[in-house]
Amino acid sequence: MGKGGNQGEGAAEREVSVPTFSWEEIQKHNLRTDRWLVIDRKVYNITKWSIQHPGGQRVIGHYAGEDATDAFRAFHPDLEFVGKFLKPLLIGELAPEEPSQDHGKNSKITEDFRALRKTAEDMNLFKTNHVFFLLLLAHIIALESIAWFTVFYFGNGWIPTLITAFVLATSQAQAGWLQHDYGHLSVYRKPKWNHLVHKFVIGHLKYGKKKLKYLPYNHQHEYFFLIGPPLLIPMYFQYQIIMTMIVHKNWVDLAWAISYYIRFFVTYIPFYGILGALLFLNFIRFLESHWFVWVTQMNHIVMEIDQEAYRDWFSSQLTATCNVEQSFFNDWFSGHLNFQIEHHLFPTMPRHNLHKIAPLVKSLCAKHGIEYQEKPLLRALLDIIRSLKKSGKLWLDAYLHK
Known part of the structure; x- marks a missing residue:
């Protein structure tokens, strides 16, 4: 039995x-x-x-x-x-x-990183502080109100219009960090929008290897100002965000996005007319795009990486991005994305908690001899030009001076 x-x-x-x-x-x-x-x-x-x-x-x-x-x-x-x-x-x-x-792959690094993530969970660093985002929203609404009052009180002359444009670009740049988080995917390789559709050679000459000759890449550090930022937000990024909302059927988010355009035209058509309001909107987007591109690329475009084949998660993110020093201005200016390393390691962590986990990330890097790159804001911005100039020269030497 x-x-x-x-x-x-x-x-x-x-x-x-x-x-x-x-x-x-x-x-x-x-x-x-x-x-x-x-x-x-x-x-x-x-x-x-x-x-x-x-x-x-x-x-x-x-x-x-x-x-x-x-x-x-x-x-x-x-x-x-x-x-x-x-x-x-x-x-x-x-x-x-x-x-x-x-x-x-180094199993000890992986084990330690998972312990770090558990520590972050125990510290409730993945919990959202709703007061922070309410204050952010109030900040954006206040800027929009100041912009409207400027035109309403001083008229639609050149100076009030420029002031209003800069104020609205500031409010939209702050709102843009929310959009960035919405569609953000962490870096395994460089983000595809870094390449801006064959307009730049970045890092290890991804397009240079294919001998694409759409533009003189050796001058890309000069025309970046004219092509990169204007293309990204007014055209590509806005399209990408809207299409993502539609594809994923996020109708509430789509309604919020559309409400901005409705609110904008209702507010400014009486001052500038339909055509004038359209031109005004695109000028604001132009200003906003420069802000957004410089802030995001100072963490990404400067990193000299290729495929990062077979690295563990922790090491790959430290190789792919860098931080900008913390200060009240840097936090505000970048929407707390100056902590880009932590943002990539923990993409679902609310930005207001990134600075809390940063010391622990630094300690883990020190333990395993991994470089934790952090630099001043001005140097980070200048490194964008240096990186473009360097990769452009490599392309020129590789494919034209043979």
Whole structure:
């Protein structure tokens, strides 16, 4: 009787056992048409799902054939909800003898980073302070009110118009940090909008390698002022944000975005007419775009990286970005994105808490000998030009002076 029962139990165990895979097998499935990845030692076939992935194929596909545990946790605060989508994709587990990290990644760094994340959770650093964002909203509304009053009281002459434009550009730059967070994806490689559609050679000559000759790249540090910022927000970024809201059916966010344009035209058409209001809006966007581009690129464009192949999550983010020194002005000017390292490591952490986790990140870097780059604001801005000039010269030497 007992023997028969044991045999039945053994058969049941064999029925529920799942396939196991080695890293050698998993790493073969890193193609666009064949993608596996590992999360918490479980193996998932995401080949078809990657097309539906809300963050896009590029993000999830980056970890094909690798361990994606830390990236997965970074972007998905509600693990229970996302777990429902993972269940149908599960095909097996790592073999018991296999390490949790692939390609010989430093398991100690990964272990320490996960402990750091647990510390951040225990400190409630992922909890939003609603007062902070209410004050931010009040700040934006106050600036918009000042802008309207300037035109209302002083008229629509050149000087009141310029003052109003700068005030509105400031209010929209502050609101723009919210839009940046809305569509933000952390850096595995340089963000695709850094490249501005073949207009610049950045880092290790991604487009230079293809010998694209749309523009004289050796002068890109000069025409960046005329092409980069004007293209990004008035054209590309606004389009991207609106389309993201529509694709993801975020109708409330879309309504808020549209309300700005309604409010703007209702407010300023009486002063400038329809055509004048349109020109005024684009001038404001032009000013805002310069602000936004310089702030975001001082953390990204200056980093000399390529594919960052097979780095752990912590190391890859430290390689891909840098910080700007903390001060009241720098925090305000950058929307707290001067803590770009922490923002990339913990993309769902509210910005008002980034400075609290920064000392712990620095300590972890010191422990493992990883460079934590932090620089003054002016130097960070000048480094953008230096970086463009350097990569432009490399392109010129590589493809024209042969």
